[in-house]
Amino acid sequence: MALTCTDLRGTLPLLAQGKVRDVYTLSSNHLLFVATDRISAYDVIMKNGIPNKGKLLTALSEFWFTTVLKDVGPNHFVSSSMDFLPEKLQKYSAQLKGRSMVVKKLQVFPVEAIVRGYLTGSAWVEYKKSGTVHGIQVPEGMVESQAFEKPLFTPSTKAAQGQHDENIHPDKVVQLVGHEYTKKIEELSLALYTRARDYAVERGIIIADTKFEFGLDEDKNVVLVDEILTPDSSRFWLASTYQTGRSQDSYDKQFLRDWLTKNGVKGRPGIVMPDEIILETSKKYHEAYELLTGSEWKET
Ligand SMILES: Nc1ncnc2c1ncn2[C@@H]1O[C@H](COP(=O)(O)OP(=O)(O)O)[C@@H](O)[C@H]1O
Numbered sequence: 001m002a003l004t005c006t007d008l009r010g011t012l013p014l015l016a017q018g019k020v021r022d023v024y025t026l027s028s029n030h031l032l033f034v035a036t037d038r039i040s041a042y043d044v045i046m047k048n049g050i051p052n053k054g055k056l057l058t059a060l061s062e063f064w065f066t067t068v069l070k071d072v073g074p075n076h077f078v079s080s081s082m083d084f085l086p087e088k089l090q091k092y093s094a095q096l097k098g099r100s101m102v103v104k105k106l107q108v109f110p111v112e113a114i115v116r117g118y119l120t121g122s123a124w125v126e127y128k129k130s131g132t133v134h135g136i137q138v139p140e141g142m143v144e145s146q147a148f149e150k151p152l153f154t155p156s157t158k159a160a161q162g163q164h165d166e167n168i169h170p171d172k173v174v175q176l177v178g179h180e181y182t183k184k185i186e187e188l189s190l191a192l193y194t195r196a197r198d199y200a201v202e203r204g205i206i207i208a209d210t211k212f213e214f215g216l217d218e219d220k221n222v223v224l225v226d227e228i229l230t231p232d233s234s235r236f237w238l239a240s241t242y243q244t245g246r247s248q249d250s251y252d253k254q255f256l257r258d259w260l261t262k263n264g265v266k267g268r269p270g271i272v273m274p275d276e277i278i279l280e281t282s283k284k285y286h287e288a289y290e291l292l293t294g295s296e297w298k299e300t
């Protein structure tokens with residue numbers, strides 16, 4: 001059974017409900033970050049969910065936070081264990097176990113720190129039109145899905161709920177968060193992406209691009225927050241079928257997107273996915289987890 005919405009019966013105040021996560025205030029400096037099984041495509045949420053998706057996203061983020069990317073910089077992860085939660089939450093373990101993380105509550109910068117290793121998506125659309133990517137001049141004659149010589153920091157604004165993020169030139173980030181933090185966010189984003197990219201490609205996955213978010217702690221440290229390097233926040237491609245000069249299949253949501261388009265319901269909210277789409281999509285999330293972590297998925 002998929003969990004599309006949490007209900008803690010008012011035990012904790014709900015701070016925010018995103019497309020995927022229900023975020024609760026646990027204490028003055030900690031949040032309870034619960035990944036549901038909700039799935040969105042073309043920016044709208046489906047009515048039913050993908051069983052286990054929230055657990056897979058939580059486990060994958062934890063994996064990156066605590067192993068491969070642990071020493072690149074500080075991150076918000078505290079614990080994903082039920083033992084860490086107060087007594088009053090134990091009775092909600094069916095909703096929380098395996099899909100919740102206690103994280104440090106931080107002031108999140110209003111910037112989506114996107115890093116692109118490959119020319120695709122909205123970057124490819126812009127490049128074809130103007131030879132630039134987020135206003136940055138890049139070499140002529142590149143083809144679709146080609147790797148950039150060096151990964152690019154291509155931020156976007158963090159739009160309010162229901163709005164679309166806007167691609168911006170890195171200089172515009174300076175106006176939003178100042179010179180010092182822009183430099184730090186860019187440096188960290190590139191270092192995190194590069195480390196993860198090199199790790200993943202050895203395991204058969206190309207991380208074409210990804211999105212990070214950062215927050216500021218009380219000592220003015222820039223801290224990595226949110227989920228990281230999941231199929232929801234990144235473009236994963238199978239290295240074995242990768243070819244330049246064409247678009248690559250989206251790793252996780254291709255089945256869903258194709259089905260929505262075929263049925264003429266793309267962009268319409270409250271759509272119920274049929275079982276076969278749920279199954280195919282679920283398979284891809286499991287596959288990503290297993291390829292990247294090198295361990296078999298075990299339900300908790
Ligand atoms: N450590 C943190 N402190 C405060 N807010 C956070 C932290 N980490 C992530 N967030 C915010 O929590 C929300 C996560 O919910 P999600 O469902 O992913 O939202 P969205 O629909 O915006 O992707 C995001 O708005 C993110 O900016």
Ligand SMILES: [Mg+2]
Pocket residue numbers: 018020
């Ligand atoms: Mg999110």
